[in-house]
Every structure is written in C-alpha cells, then in structure tokens.
Amino acid sequence: MSEIAKGKCLCGRVKYNVKINEEPVYAGLCHCKDCQRYTGTAFASSLMVLKTDIEISGDLKFYGKVTDRGTIMKRGFCPNCGSNVLCKSEGWKKFYVLSAGTLDEPEVYKPSVNIYTRNAQPHALAAGDLRQFEGPMERQK
Numbered sequence: 001m002s003e004i005a006k007g008k009c010l011c012g013r014v015k016y017n018v019k020i021n022e023e024p025v026y027a028g029l030c031h032c033k034d035c036q037r038y039t040g041t042a043f044a045s046s047l048m049v050l051k052t053d054i055e056i057s058g059d060l061k062f063y064g065k066v067t068d069r070g071t072i073m074k075r076g077f078c079p080n081c082g083s084n085v086l087c088k089s090e091g092w093k094k095f096y097v098l099s100a101g102t103l104d105e106p107e108v109y110k111p112s113v114n115i116y117t118r119n120a121q122p123h124a125l126a127a128g129d130l131r132q133f134e135g136p137m138e139r140q141k
C-alpha cells in the first residue's frame, strides 16, 4: 500500500507530489550535528523516497557537505524562502531524503527510529514530556 502526498516549502515556490510507501526504507528523526545545524533546530524529521516516486516543481538550490561516512550530502533549499525540502547523496543514488515538515498532511509521516542519538540535544529525546499547549503558549498575566 502506498499513498500520494503533497508538500511545499514555506513560500510555495517549490511544490511536490510524492508516493509514500507504507514501509519506507527510512523514516526517522536524525539528531546528528549536521542536521541540527542545517535545520537550525534539534533534529531532522525525514523519510527516504524513490527519486522516481516524486514530482517536483520549482528549483532547489543545493549545498553539499562531506558526511562522517565520507560521502557528500547535498541539501536542497528553496532559494527564495530557505526551507529545506530534500537531500540527496551519492551514498543512496536512487533516493531522496524528504524533509517531513514540508508535507501538507503530517499523518502520512510515521517515523520509526531516532538516529545519531549520541549527538542529541538533551531536551530533544524528552520533548514529549514537556508541557503542551494546543496553540501559542499562554502567558502569565
């Protein structure tokens, strides 16, 4: 089973349709230092999709950086708004790693693993235990 999902960057200049398989090769949260820096937050929520399963409109700008495995990871950003939409690597030629936060329907993304937890920000693995607000945080009057 698979389903077609849509997604876009923050400004909407880059859009895509993607086929999401029920059991993606990888769907997880990466806590490596590179993911912390390029997302500007604690981890990257992403999933692997076959290049042949995604149709992208709009141009991405790529920034390449050598990984700890010695391959070059190229991260693709919308040149207008800076959102990271996907990554590609020589290490997995058939796939893109799609940034799950760009999906229109968050339910289609079902992460199953945390990786590089040795680099995790201490708060990141405990995020579910923090106080929760459905909307913005209500301030004390």
Ligand SMILES: [Zn+2]
Residues within 6 Å of the ligand: 009, 010, 011, 012, 013, 014, 078, 079, 080, 081, 082, 083
């Ligand atoms: Zn954009």
Ligand SMILES: [Zn+2]
Residues within 6 Å of the ligand: 030, 031, 032, 033, 034, 035, 036, 044, 116
């Ligand atoms: Zn990472």
